[in-house]
Amino acid sequence: MDSVRNPYTPNAGATPEIMVGRDDQTETFRVLLQRLExxxxxxxxxxxxxRGVGKTVLLGEFRDIARAAKWEIVEVEASKHDDTHFRQTLFSQLKGALLRLSPRARWxxxxxxxAEVLSAFALSIGADGGIAVSWDVPPAEGLADHGDLGMDLTDVFVALGEAAQEQGRGVxxxxxxxxxxxxxQLEALIQAVHKTVQRKLPITFVGAGLPQNAELAGDAKSYxxxxxxxxKIDSLKGDDARRALTEPAAIEGVTMAEDAVDLAxxxxxxxxxxxxxxxxxxWSVATGDRIVLEDIETAREAYEAKLDDSFFRVRLDRATPLQTAYMRAMAELGSDPQKASDVAAVMKRESSQLGPTRAELxxxxLLYTPEHGYAAFTVPDFDKFMLRAVPQLQVPEVRKRRPKS
Structure with a gap:
């Protein structure tokens, strides 16, 4: 069929033609905004x-909901940067939000x-001695200048929330x-949100990430x-999974046979x-205006090859030989979360020897800990890919240290 009309979007964070199975989360977000207002x-x-369950897509849906409600949106993709870089990123984004809420001429x-609190936040000493401020607003004194990220960000959230409240809007x-x-950084965000909740201000932080986030947040702040x-969002079930396939095709006037949908x-x-x-x-192999079982079977090989070459391979290519061996040993044990000692036994090592490797992953x-002592892959079906990509488990030798003279 015509590739230009292909309604499916297998791209990172790309919004699909039809959003299904996430009604509970979108409704929860609407209620959040309306109550804060x-x-x-x-x-x-x-x-x-x-990975691949649609967390980024769902955040994009939240963005659209907030924009329709006349809220200002700040979007950040977290990365492993120090607190100074984090501070600079937030300053830039929050400054833009303030200027959209209220242009400088109408402050x-x-x-x-x-604005003055934001300036103080940006000037607070960081790892490299400070951050250049890109505007000429003098910094506030006694606010956001403590040198403590949590206290500083709290002052920023409160000041920005009050400015938004005055405009009848939110952030x-x-x-x-x-x-x-x-x-x-996570502790600072939670601390700042805590204060805005106490002040009943229309500003909030919504996050998305891998399954360990609940544990991380609890560790950062007990409240x-x-x-x-x-x-927790997961794979689509029943009719939702079927609709994710059939409704995009229907938009282009194409139907799918029941057995084709079942197999997909x-x-x-x-x-x-x-x-x-x-x-x-x-869609690439089908002809006419109906997708049948044979089309799914024909496409399956290209589908698996594409996942192996991109979705899976990009993650394996980042791993060292020992990290690769650890994941291959996990895959040999199956798709369920695996106990650290069991993985070590497959590798013929002591669990204590492999602790650093597990922590690195x-x-x-690439891994997360669903419960103490266990680890699981963050990517669905990664165990099957590891068995295909690394047919034989090969554990690098450990060089023994020379005894001290």
Missing amino acids: RGRTEQSMIITGL TERGRQA AILIDEVQFLRTT AERLFKFP VQITRGYPYFLQELGYQT IDMG
Whole structure:
């Protein structure tokens, strides 16, 4: 069929033609904004889930909902940067939000106060001795100049929230890949949100990331579980998975046979990214205005090759030989979360020897810990890929240290 008309979007964070199976989360976000607008308090959200389940897409939907409600949106993709870089990123984004809320020529006392607090926030000493401020607003004194990220960000959120409240609007800060925030950064965000909840201000932080985020937030601040909901999104089930395939095709006047849909859902197990990829490859081989079972079967090889070459391979290529061996040993044990001692036994090593390797893989976002002592892949079906990509487990030798003379 015509590739230009292909309605499937297997791209990172790309919004699909049809958003299905996420009604609970979008409704929760609408309620959050509406309650904050009314001066009420409401728990915010940190969405968790594996790679490819649509967390970034869902944040994009939140952005559209907030924009329709006349809220200002700040979007940040977290990365492993120090607190100085984090401070600079937030300063730039929040400055833009303030100027959109209230242009400088129309600043009230609260608007100017928010600008001065932002200047102080940017000037606070960082790891490299400070940050250049890109505007000529003098910094506030005694606010956002403590040198403590949590205290400084709290002052910023309060000042910006008060400025937004005066304008009858709000600010939604959407942060993706939350697991890459440093503990100090996540702690600062939670602390700042806590204060805005106490002040009943229309400003909030909503995050998304891998499944360990709930644990990370709880470790950062003990009251995080009372400030946030931690909805977990997973593969699409039943009719939702079917609709994700059939409705985009229907937009282009194409139908899908029931047995074709059944096979596609079975192959992809309902994971949104996999559904989009299989749909895309099937569209490329199908003819006419109806997709049949044979089209799915024909497309399956190209679908698996595309996942191996891009979605999976890009993650394996980042791993060292020992990290690769660790993941291959996990894959040999199956798709369930695996106990550290069992993985070590497969590798014929002591668990203590492999602790640093396991920690590195978690830090890289390739593994997460669903419970103490266990680890699981952050990518669906990664165990099957490891068995294909690394047919034989090869554990690098450990060089023995020479005895001290």
